[in-house]
Amino acid sequence: MEFDVGARLKEVRKAKGLSQRVVAERSGVTNGMISLIESNKSSPSVSSLKKILTVLDIALADFFESETPEPKQFVFRPADFVEINPQQIFSSDDEPALEALSIKKVGNSSTNSLLLLYEVYEAGADTGAEALSHEGEEGGFVIEGKLLLEVDGETQVLKAGDAYLFDSTKPHRFRNVEKERCVIVNASTPPTF
Structure with missing residues (x-):
């Protein structure tokens, strides 16, 4: 729809x-x-x-939400996660790269000061050729697979167990260049989408 x-x-x-x-x-x-x-x-x-x-x-994610969880909710089951369509957030000429990306948000950006995301990068998934930048800080853990992370022109490969934390005003981009999927838990403050 x-x-x-x-x-x-x-x-x-x-x-x-x-x-x-x-x-x-x-x-x-x-x-x-x-x-x-x-x-x-x-x-x-x-x-x-x-x-x-x-x-x-x-917030961008709240704009695309039809329902939001109760503000007093503090436990979220998978059915409570809100799927964010990457094509509505990232700009890329490579549609398959965005289709291979799943982003699920926990909570409501209008009532929380932390954005928590569960992200699955299938093989070839990419947040787009254009690097992102937004107010705040961003950090996360790689739960499964490997992820190519670019921050302010510097590129690093992270594997399961690795973490990242950076000033999100610096241009950044996430890519899965491996054949296996990559799962990360990402947090940023303030919520930006």
């Missing part, structure tokens, strides 16, 4: 009581572009959508 980005953006914007013009001015995205996105005549880039959602005070 296709996610209706335009309808969701319009719903969130109206719930915040903001006009397209105000959101445009505050985000640096043109009013016309917001109108085109809301009418589903144009798809936003990840960068543009993040700028708009920052003004609306909603």
Whole structure:
């Protein structure tokens, strides 16, 4: 089932009581572009959508969520994990690389200050040719397999049992260049998507 980005953006914007013009001015995205996105005549880039959602005070992952767990919940079973479609977060010309990636979020970014992700990188999975960067810190553990991690131009191969921790304002990228799947548990603060 296709996610209706335009309808969701319009719903969130109206719930915040903001006009397209105000959101445009505050985000640096043109009013016309917001109108085109809301009418589903144009798809936003990840960068543009993040700028708009920052003004609306909603994390990228929460934008794509239809249901969120109860704020008082502190135990999460696999059925409570929210699958995040990598194609809605990362930009890549290599669709199979994104299809080979599964990201499951625990909790709700609007009520928690930590983003916790369970990520499965099948063979060839990649977060995209364009490195990511966002506010905060990011860290995690490789549970299974091997992962190629690039941070600020430096590349390292991590294997099961290894961990990473870095300033996430530095450009970074995750890739599985092995034939076996890789599983990681990733945490970042503040929640960015």
